Amino acid sequence: MEFELTILGSASATPMLGRHHTAQVLTVGRELYLIDCGESTQERLIEQRIRFGRINRIFISHLHGDHFFGLFGLLGTLHLQGRHEPLHLYGPAGLDEIITTQLRCSGTPLGFDVEFTPVDTERHQLICEDAAVQVYTLPMRHRIPCCGYLFREQPRRRRLIRENLPAGLSPDQLQALTRGQDVHDEAGHVLVRHADATVAPPPPRTYAYCADTVFQENLAELVRGADLLYHEATFLHEMLERAQQTGHSTARQAGQLAHLAEVKQLLIGHFSSRYRDLQPLLTEAKREFDNTQLALEGLTVAV
Amino acid sequence: MEFELTILGSASATPMLGRHHTAQVLTVGRELYLIDCGESTQERLIEQRIRFGRINRIFISHLHGDHFFGLFGLLGTLHLQGRHEPLHLYGPAGLDEIITTQLRCSGTPLGFDVEFTPVDTERHQLICEDAAVQVYTLPMRHRIPCCGYLFREQPRRRRLIRENLPAGLSPDQLQALTRGQDVHDEAGHVLVRHADATVAPPPPRTYAYCADTVFQENLAELVRGADLLYHEATFLHEMLERAQQTGHSTARQAGQLAHLAEVKQLLIGHFSSRYRDLQPLLTEAKREFDNTQLALEGLTVAV
Numbered sequence: 001m002e003f004e005l006t007i008l009g010s011a012s013a014t015p016m017l018g019r020h021h022t023a024q025v026l027t028v029g030r031e032l033y034l035i036d037c038g039e040s041t042q043e044r045l046i047e048q049r050i051r052f053g054r055i056n057r058i059f060i061s062h063l064h065g066d067h068f069f070g071l072f073g074l075l076g077t078l079h080l081q082g083r084h085e086p087l088h089l090y091g092p093a094g095l096d097e098i099i100t101t102q103l104r105c106s107g108t109p110l111g112f113d114v115e116f117t118p119v120d121t122e123r124h125q126l127i128c129e130d131a132a133v134q135v136y137t138l139p140m141r142h143r144i145p146c147c148g149y150l151f152r153e154q155p156r157r158r159r160l161i162r163e164n165l166p167a168g169l170s171p172d173q174l175q176a177l178t179r180g181q182d183v184h185d186e187a188g189h190v191l192v193r194h195a196d197a198t199v200a201p202p203p204p205r206t207y208a209y210c211a212d213t214v215f216q217e218n219l220a221e222l223v224r225g226a227d228l229l230y231h232e233a234t235f236l237h238e239m240l241e242r243a244q245q246t247g248h249s250t251a252r253q254a255g256q257l258a259h260l261a262e263v264k265q266l267l268i269g270h271f272s273s274r275y276r277d278l279q280p281l282l283t284e285a286k287r288e289f290d291n292t293q294l295a296l297e298g299l300t301v302a303v
Numbered sequence: 304m305e306f307e308l309t310i311l312g313s314a315s316a317t318p319m320l321g322r323h324h325t326a327q328v329l330t331v332g333r334e335l336y337l338i339d340c341g342e343s344t345q346e347r348l349i350e351q352r353i354r355f356g357r358i359n360r361i362f363i364s365h366l367h368g369d370h371f372f373g374l375f376g377l378l379g380t381l382h383l384q385g386r387h388e389p390l391h392l393y394g395p396a397g398l399d400e401i402i403t404t405q406l407r408c409s410g411t412p413l414g415f416d417v418e419f420t421p422v423d424t425e426r427h428q429l430i431c432e433d434a435a436v437q438v439y440t441l442p443m444r445h446r447i448p449c450c451g452y453l454f455r456e457q458p459r460r461r462r463l464i465r466e467n468l469p470a471g472l473s474p475d476q477l478q479a480l481t482r483g484q485d486v487h488d489e490a491g492h493v494l495v496r497h498a499d500a501t502v503a504p505p506p507p508r509t510y511a512y513c514a515d516t517v518f519q520e521n522l523a524e525l526v527r528g529a530d531l532l533y534h535e536a537t538f539l540h541e542m543l544e545r546a547q548q549t550g551h552s553t554a555r556q557a558g559q560l561a562h563l564a565e566v567k568q569l570l571i572g573h574f575s576s577r578y579r580d581l582q583p584l585l586t587e588a589k590r591e592f593d594n595t596q597l598a599l600e601g602l603t604v605a606v
Binding site: 013014015016017039040042043046047062063066071072073076077080081094095097101104105106107108143144175243245252 | 380408410445
């Protein structure tokens with residue numbers, strides 16, 4: 001099953017020509033999850049030819065404008081496109097009030113429900129689950145309440161070993177084997193053991209999105225072994241003091257966290273506009289964790 | 304004195320790659336006025352190399368998102384740039400509540416005051432005046448309260464006729480003549496009459512911004528003789544019924560209004576995304592009023 005991340009924007013707050021505010025789309029099978037929604041995210045979606053209507057769940061990390069100012073335009077466009085299905089929105093408390101105020105003052109009710117779930121940004125807990133993924137919050141430490149999100153694929157089915165299968169099994173019986181059930185004959189005797197006829201699926205893949213935060217060593221436990229980790233890297237380590245003052249991390253720290261957590265891949269982003277050239281940030285992170293990439297706009301990474 | 308309009312965006316609500324929502328900058332001498340502020344206006348300002356700090360007054364026509372969703376990002380960036388001077392904001396009631404709610408919920412106070420003046424969208428009246436212009440509201444008829452804005456240059460000074468000036472006048476005396484005052488000698492006798500030594504200045508230039516509206520014949524009186532008229536032209540006239548249902552005008556109607564009002568130039572904009580090619584809209588408007596241009600992004604027109 002497809003499990004991939006597309007970067008729509010990875011600039012930090014000060015805007016810069018050609019770099020856009022944070023937004024990402026995670027594709028898991030046929031489901032699309034939008035993670036943060038900086039200004040003009042809808043334009044990035046059009047550029048990437050992603051159909052808006054496929055997005056059913058949106059996760060906002062925190063209420064700094066560079067992470068959610070694109071939400072209003074996107075909701076408006078979904079309305080104009082005739083959406084009726086509810087949209088599930090997750091984020092810190094207050095986001096619902098902002099949306100409600102805006103809709104009321106502009107006299108423009110949406111043609112669909114926004115089902116808002118406020119998240120507790122201090123806790124690591126399951127906040128939603130569908131056929132494709134489970135989503136957990138990841139507590140961040142920033143200037144205002146902020147949380148990341150961990151997406152864990154639902155367990156996949158066991159795989160059939162064709163040569164170990166007797167002839168004549170029905171589709172239902174094959175399905176049962178992939179679910180880890182044995183197949184019995186009419187008398188109730190075991191006909192095929194799932195352990196003989198199937199192998200265990202690969203472990204569920206995980207994507208961990210760590211939004212704006214200072215370096216937190218204890219985060220490593222929560223994202224341990226992730227297939228893909230996104231971690232902000234607003235500054236070079238020479239600006240550590242500024243990073244701490246503003247509630248951000250350095251590229252070296254992002255690399256350190258990836259190393260500590262033994263993840264498989266690291267993406268760094270949320271680059272300060274002071275860095276025209278992003279290569280030094282990449283070099284710094286790679287010194288700590290080699291399998292690192294820059295979260296450049298338009299990049300798609302398989303998880 | 305410079306008096307020119309730059310188009311930052313002229314798309315209607317449904318977004319489209321490469322066309323942005325409504326925003327314009329009017330430059331009068333050293334003053335910049337921002338008129339409407341669709342999503343990602345700050346990016347358009349950067350593209351046009353317009354310094355954000357020069358904007359002191361922002362005029363919002365109405366609270367449909369395609370006319371103001373860029374305001375929050377712009378305010379945030381002004382804050383990050385260290386602005387302290389107050390910013391004057393004009394628009395329909397409710398806009399202040401939207402901004403206040405957003406700032407409160409995101410825990411991010413701005414480092415400058417936003418001085419909001421609610422406008423009465425039903426009346427034509429003077430709402431602000433500075434050294435460069437007087438600004439009047441223009442009542443629009445749309446689905447929600449909406450107003451346009453008329454910018455009238457402050458009267459310019461009389462021009463000196465060098466050959467009619469006696470030698471030895473002081474700078475103050477020359478200034479007095481340009482203000483329409485006669486110059487007297489110490490005994491109080493008229494030394495130079497302003498009527499002899501100066502000519503009247505050209506009449507004040509005017510720019511009329513007509514935002515989302517159905518065709519209103521009575522608007523012609525309010526914008527009569529304008530040097531430049533912007534009028535929305537969302538649809539071709541074959542879609543008149545749809546225009547009326549949605550509170551919009553057709554290109555033909557925009558041309559008719561320019562003709563009725565005997566303006567000097569017409570700009571049409573707010574194009575529906577159904578028109579990939581805008582030429583038919585231009586052709587239709589020009590049939591009614593020849594001196595018409597499309598309000599294309601990046602276009603600058605002298606008023």
